[in-house]
Amino acid sequence: MTRETLLNIRGISKSYPGVKANEDVSFSIGVGEVHALLGENGAGKSTLVKMIYGLVKPDEGSMELRGKSYAPAEPSEARGLGVAMVFQHFSLFEALNVAENVALGMENPPPMRELAARIRAVSEEYGLPLDPARMVGDLSAGERQRVEIIRCLLQDPKLLIMDEPTSVLTPQEVEILFKTLRQLSAEGTAILYISHKLEEIRALCDGATILRRGKVVGTCVPRETTAREMAELMVGATLTPPERRATAKGEVVLGVTDLSAASPIPFGTSLKNIAFTVARGEVLGIAGVAGNGQDELLLALSGELRTGADRIRINGHAAGDLGPSERRKAGLVAAPEDRYGHGAAPDMSLVENALLTGAIRRNLTRNGFIDWAATRAFADEIIQTYDVRTPGNHVAARALSGGNLQKFLIGRELDQSPQVIVINQPTWGVDAAAAAAIRQAILNRAAEGAGVVVISQDLDELLEIADNFAVLNEGRLTRPRTVEGLTIDEIGLMMGGAHGMEVAHHAEA
Amino acid sequence: MLRLEKRPNPSKFWQYGTPVVAVALTMIVGGILFAFMGKNPVEVIRTIFWDPIFGEFAFYLRGQLLVKAGPLILIAIGLSLGFRAGIWNIGAEGQYIMGAICGAAVGLAVYPTESRLIFPAMVIAGALGGWAWAMIPAILKTRFNTNEILVSLMLVYVAQTILAKASTGFLKNPEGMGFPGSRNFSSFPAAANPELIAGTGIHWGVIAAFLVAIVGWVILSRHIIGFQIKLSGQAPRAARFHGVNPSRLVVLCMGVSGGLAGLAGLFEVTGPAGQISIDFNVGYGFTAIIVAFLGRLNPIGIVFAGILMALTYVGGEMAATNLGLPAAAIQVFQGMLLFFLLGVDVLTNFRIRTAILGVK
Missing domain, CATH: 3.40.50.300 (P-loop containing nucleotide triphosphate hydrolases)
Known part of the structure; x- marks a missing residue:
């Protein structure tokens, strides 16, 4: 040509x-x-x-x-x-x-x-x-x-x-x-x-x-x-590709019933009657086009957005009205999508960012006083285990590349021996090698018995790591179903198809 | 062409270097200003910065230094907590006045009873007065999302009106021959805040300022509350993710800064000022804002900044009386310090790059 x-x-x-x-x-x-x-x-x-x-x-x-x-x-x-x-x-x-x-x-x-x-x-x-x-x-x-x-x-x-x-x-x-x-x-x-x-x-x-x-x-x-x-x-x-080990599914660790909440974000999507359960060892993948309630769902699960107490149960205990700290205490960790400013404080060091969510489950404070030595050790542990490329634990989070920071932030949550893990966009903007490492780490935690919710817009990623699959569309969640046998076409229809746009190429609008 | 480029890591050098550079720039530009006013700039700068410590009247002026620095430090440390969290209490002046009025009122109410409990009760009342005045913008902010900068600032003018009313009305000295102003606390030992060591200027307020500086430093560097304050200022969404309740933090920071401003007012009215009078406040609440920033919002830095600012006060007064400089010129000089500080501060997170047009 x-x-x-x-x-x-x-x-x-x-x-x-x-x-x-x-x-x-x-x-x-x-x-x-x-x-x-x-x-x-x-x-x-x-x-x-x-x-x-x-x-x-x-x-x-x-x-x-x-x-x-x-x-x-x-x-x-x-x-x-x-x-x-x-x-x-x-x-x-x-x-x-x-x-x-x-x-x-x-x-x-x-x-x-x-x-x-x-x-x-x-x-x-x-x-x-x-x-x-x-x-x-x-x-x-x-x-x-x-x-x-x-x-x-x-x-x-x-x-x-x-x-x-x-x-x-x-x-x-x-x-x-x-x-x-x-x-x-x-x-x-x-x-x-x-x-x-x-x-x-x-x-x-x-x-x-x-x-x-x-x-x-x-x-x-x-x-x-x-x-x-x-x-x-x-x-x-x-x-x-990441290695999957078949694990026996245990009891339910996270149960969400009839969860509805108005979005705290301007022009956000409110959540409508969301229901699902995650069992020990299970990875639930939640797909959907951006802006269909993913951020809100993460806020509702992490505790930043509170709802009725019995709407969310962690290990069987009502947790819907608890804040982020209490939910961590109950065993739930979360990783939001936006790394610079939500998951991490960009101008703070990696040590301070390790403290940000690690304080409770890693016992980094005594009577409110911070144990900086233990916090530094925790940061170093994450840097080492998750191969975070950084000159040291003292550098500001914003100095790390997106992929490196994401490895640090995911590692920070996974290294708190959590029972429930909620992650929004685990590998967004992360290079392929780091993405593979992150997916493997998530699967390893699931194999050890944690229940995992992965919210992602990357369908290939979800099909690779999830056991069950659901779609968030305009704040509603489809009934989760097993990943096996799902086709891309079916998923597309679950995602709301073309949102009524398909008329365009057939007839005049 | 000059342009700014964001540094990957904040510069340690400029973090500590900016106050020094800002002071130097203030001296230079201030000197030019004084020269235009027909004064000898070197003499003015020496009068302000050198004479109070080493000059002829230093034996007296050195004491004045701590008298002025005490309230500045006390207020600035309270403010710095809020400023770090992005909560802008601009109305410390009002809280200072209300603390003084409340504390003084408690003492004057029991005049002339003598008891060891009177002064502590006044201290508590002073802190509560400042705290309550700060709670107004705090609660309006958390309930109705009003802007705390405007509300706290406007409440300063309300407090000044109440002060005028107090000194001419409800707290007026009944034996004062009709002159405005309350009884003088120097003649009421149970309620007075005297100089503790003669010639040093140290009174209870100065001691409180140093104690608060130490406590503030420990909280900011070692305590989870300090971490939450810093986190809320730098990354509010990350703070909520961590588990900070923003409303509770507003109430806490406004309350602490208001309470400390109230304390400063109480110590001032019972000590150096001696009585409630119409013009008893001299702008410590506003100057403390400069002190807080000059001290890098760091309690130890604020101690030094407070002493430096006291120097410009004491030296400024000297310059005003000895060299005939108008008071406004000294205020411009103090304002310049904040201006240059904030300007030079950019270098902590940015560096200057020169670029030649076209080739770049």
């Missing part, structure tokens, strides 16, 4: 203090090509696209757009030249409607009525139905992404950069998105698609550039390459 080259990148390098984010990266994208940028977290994908989008300036190297030198000083310049980007984390105001949000991102927004008409026209043309008058706070994650995509499409881009777009979508929604992207590609818009999900890339992309530690380690045509080959290029080693 020969295409006219749209963007040519030559020898780009970018360093941050202590890290080379990109080193001598070269590749090119043709007009209308769907090009994958593949790599683990921390491989330098984000830095690279930020340079293309004008958010970061390269230290060395050059870029050419349609044969002309291209060095955007800021994103507005990139947008002016036809480069648009959909970020992984949306920058939308929940209290404004769709059209207002789109207008905020434009240099010279047209009058609202005209803009609304254009949004409608573009959304119908590309099979992404969206009502411009709706409040963003009421939209699902998939719909919010549409707002971002339409915002880009209104600028008639020549190159559309998409950063991990499917992490917030159900399998059915992914299909719809892919149809739209293929249509764009057929019309000549090039797409730079960033992901670490290999099957998606094989389904969608024409070419792929693989990054590892900031360098290009290979290129391939995804359709002709197996997922395994790509994974090994990406990770640079062969991966072993």
Whole structure:
């Protein structure tokens, strides 16, 4: 396939203090090509696209757009030249409607009525139905992404950069998105698609550039390459899936009945009649698209959000009205999704962060006075057992990479001999090797008799480690069922299918 | 082009270095200000910083140093706990006044009874007065989510009005020939807070300040409450995850800072000030905010900062009387100290990088 080259990148390098984010990266994208940028977290994908989008300036190297030198000083310049980007984390105001949000991102927004008409026209043309008058706070994650995509499409881009777009979508929604992207590609818009999900890339992309530690380690045509080959290029080693030992299931350690709670988070999702049980040695996987009540469920289980006493039972004892400290005393530990600021205090040292949740079960205080020697020993134990790469226990949590900090935080909870473990997004943003280690550690605790609840948006992860599977959708939990024999299609339907979006490509909305 | 870049780890050097640099910058810019006012900057700076300790009248002024530093330290340590937790009690001045009024009222009520119990009872009443005044913004915040900065600040003006009423009305000295102001505590030994060691300026308030500094240091560095305070300030969500009840922390921090401010007021009114009068307060409650930050919100640092600030008070008064400098200029000078401190503070978490346009 020969295409006219749209963007040519030559020898780009970018360093941050202590890290080379990109080193001598070269590749090119043709007009209308769907090009994958593949790599683990921390491989330098984000830095690279930020340079293309004008958010970061390269230290060395050059870029050419349609044969002309291209060095955007800021994103507005990139947008002016036809480069648009959909970020992984949306920058939308929940209290404004769709059209207002789109207008905020434009240099010279047209009058609202005209803009609304254009949004409608573009959304119908590309099979992404969206009502411009709706409040963003009421939209699902998939719909919010549409707002971002339409915002880009209104600028008639020549190159559309998409950063991990499917992490917030159900399998059915992914299909719809892919149809739209293929249509764009057929019309000549090039797409730079960033992901670490290999099957998606094989389904969608024409070419792929693989990054590892900031360098290009290979290129391939995804359709002709197996997922395994790509994974090994990406990770640079062969991966072993976690080992499962069949364990006899014991008595119920965590019981949740008819749990309903209003969300303490603005525009959050309230929990509605949630019920499940977890037995000793069992791993319950809870899937769902982001924003369907995962954060709220974790808060309700950790004790940050209190409910009726008998709604939650730990080891048979009513615990719904207990706070986090009392629940730890009762044997439940929790690890929230957001590491910087919720699970850990970013500016505090690892020792202080070890104390954060370890104080009670590890007996780190006497009459309220902190035993710093024991706390340091606990931090060192976690660092050693979980292979946390850090210069020492005194460094601030924010100085650790996402994967390393996650290993520390998961280790902190697992090393408290818990009876119940609740984890939200155990391996989000963690590189493959660390993710495998974390999953193995969770399974080991289950094998020792702990009951585990893993909330995750990564279906492959849940299918790998869970015994039972349920889906959280709009604050409701499906009845848990065994993982064996589940298909991706069934899971997708449990996740709410395409949230009524499938009409888009069949008929006019 | 200069730009700031976040440090991966907070700089230890700048954590301790900023107060020194801030003091130096204050001297330089303050000196320029004084020069513009037609004064000899070197002489003014020497009068403020050198003369009170080593000058001609040092034997008297050194005592004044602790008299001024005592209430500043006492109030600032209370404030620092809240500030660390992100709870901004700006109204220590009001709590200081209310502590003084409540404590004094207890003493004056039993005048002229002589008993060893009177002074301790006044101390307790003083602390309670300050505590109660601080509970108003605390409870409004926890119940109705009002802003404690505004409420506590506005209550200062209410307290000042009550003080005026007290000194001209309900606490006025019946034998005072109609002059405003209460009885003088120096003529009421059971309720007085005298200088304990002649010439040093040490009274019960100074002793309390040093004790509180030690207790504060132990709590912040060794006790789980101190950890929870720091955690709440740095990462509120992590604090809730740890198990901190934010409302209880607000009540605790506001209560402690209010109580200590009340204590400072009581010690001041029974000792150095001697009586309740319309202008008995001299802004210790506000200056203590500067002291708290200058001392890095660290109890030991606050002791030094309190003494340094007392120096600018004592030296400032000297400069005002000897060199004819207006009092406002001294206040600008003190304010500059906080300004430079907060400005230089950025260097703890950021470093300055120079970048040449285009090449970068």
